[in-house]
Amino acid sequence: MSAPILLPLNTTHLDEEVAGAARLQRTVLPSGVRLITEDVPGAASVSIGCYVPLGSRDERDREYGSSHFLEHLLFKGTPSRDARTIALEFERVGGDFNAATSREQTVYHARVRAEDLGMAIDVLSDMLTGSLLDKDEFELERGVILEEIAMSADDPDDVLWERFYGNFFGNHELARPIAGTPESIESATRDEVWDFYRRNYRPDTLVVAIAGRVDHDASLQRLEQGLRAGGWDLDLTASPVARRSAEPSGELTRHRAIESIERPLEQTNLILATPGLISGDDRRHGFGLLHHILGGGMSSRLFHEVRERRGLVYSVFSFAASHADAGVTGVNAACLPDKVAEAVRVIRDELDRVAQEGVTESELADAKTSAAGGGALALESMHSRMNRLARAELALGEFLDLDASVTRLGEVTREQVQEVAGMLQGEMTIETIGPVTDEARAELEALA
Template structure:
């Protein structure tokens, strides 16, 4: 089996050829800045991401919402570019750019033609190092974020997922809405967010990932020039911020069942239990199990709950992994009078998986889907960029498609059955929104 490539912090330079003939290169600067690139033969574009390993779970109470606030504010201007100029730089060459905040990281990313990659590096370094956080822009963006939160509150599905995370993780920071609350955003001050920016956006925290038609040495030179121009000292020694390897914990859940009363046509529900950490070696088993259980139109849940019985329109299984914990479960939406039976059938499918495992043909099909889906995903330079960042920030190793396929090939029926048994032995947390019959309530409470 082809081995994964380790990414230790004390290795200044790495150069390797990986599956498909791509060239993987990585540089760790003395200041702690990391650049990891994948040159993809035949590509005419490049996707670039500036990643900061900082998300909503890292904020102190007074800072709550600052990561997401910064995600907005860094687009509002620097000493050399106002907000319109930042946008125009990308849009006039047909590129796109955006940002995202999660519970464990923030990323500023762009996709451009290969010839415009230098521009993308220049603009993103300017934003990351030199944003003004102008007071007037701060107040304008406060209003925008409050509108964003209000929009979420108007969407029943968004409300369901936000409340589910709050109940599942209780008082732990993972349970907080990423964008903050109206109260925390109204309480934020420009100086507090500025202090958060200055303390956390440093050379030690920065990972830049680029995939596509990229020359590593040229990109490194352009990156360093931009960071130095922004006032960063790249000569000062600084080890990269440690990866989030943490002891696993099971969330202390605030409630094992909650029903949100909304006037809706359907009952929307989530049934979930603690899952796996990001770096858990069973993650390939986990992925195959989810594909078989609820990953598509050929999955057990789709066939049994929707196709055979007609109980739902939507049903699927899901998983989310964090550094020290995870969540796994099933989501469905159905007419209120069908919810009780839908929950019973879902529960029966979970128990069957934990007791009997999967068939050889099912497992072979899932492995084929994993290999094919992985190959198709790599047609996207954005997906390759995210793979590089996950390798650098989370896993500490780069595993190409051949490694992933080989690891999936080793998974057995017993591996899946044992993992399913471990997960189903736990108490389930359930969250619903919309009408809820007493029969459905009884079924959901029985899962706790």
């Protein structure tokens, strides 16, 4: 299939054949629960993810860190399973399970043999609906999360990116630390997190994505049974919660800012960034090709010019992070302290060059074949397929299989790539961690 499959929230069922003879099915229950599956011929395993469109940006005052707190607590027991039983259910069949919190969603996921999918649905449903948030476990997990925050504070890369997001997004809700702060975790109460859990984990927010050898109808029946057993009322009629607004945030503006975090390190790690694209922007395919050409690998312009030709850095890459209503794009590099200013100057020159001169036909053709090849390789992973389903359902409102993705990439022109490259010019935010001399800082002020 070379056309996108639209996923309107008011469509109760879809059934489509997609690339590779796979089968995409999607059901929206009257309660608002959404199940989207991709049955992959020949797959021996299956990946399942239960997604709640709730992250650090959605937390109110006194709730900071609650999404991540719940990510930990939902593994700690329900009326029918204690923490060890939950772990044993997956480990006795050789499966793995975990969870993750981001700024815009929380996911509880597992990977098992296809014949163990029913068990995975049962356990994840039980966790989502019936977690106890036991008071003693709450206090134990508070300590674990404080240890996790402390561990991140010892990692220069984690510190750099957390501080960068805070400074770049300023007063925007995306600036909040995902795990909260030591202060917000210390002050959190079990009742406050319980209220957050019960207010936000409900049928109309839940998206379940399954990829691999999966029977959609059987999985839907098992999912309904599991959610009802946990106490969710699936007989109530509710529309799925609306997707996040795709209107670009008016709070985020391009600005010049420089911050240096002092740490006694051997290298200085740095980020240069400007506002980027929102998740659903139609230009995202051209933007992805630009980043492949600019800083996506060992053949990229930045790697060749900054590392291979001049020897200024050990690592350098460009990046783009997109959220529903805001995005950020830029370059990350690590170098010796006495090379910071020169490295930034060469990087800025390369950004200006691609914006002013564009890319060559050969570069664009290579980027397209690389993206198509990378997309095909990613589909060998059922976990990647699962995440692709969830992103389509939660963020984009459309599903692109490999054929449709290659078609979209093939339509991108040099002019379109040059247009988005212009976003990398102008005033920039620069964040560094590690030694920066006064002289280098003065040069950075001029280059930002």
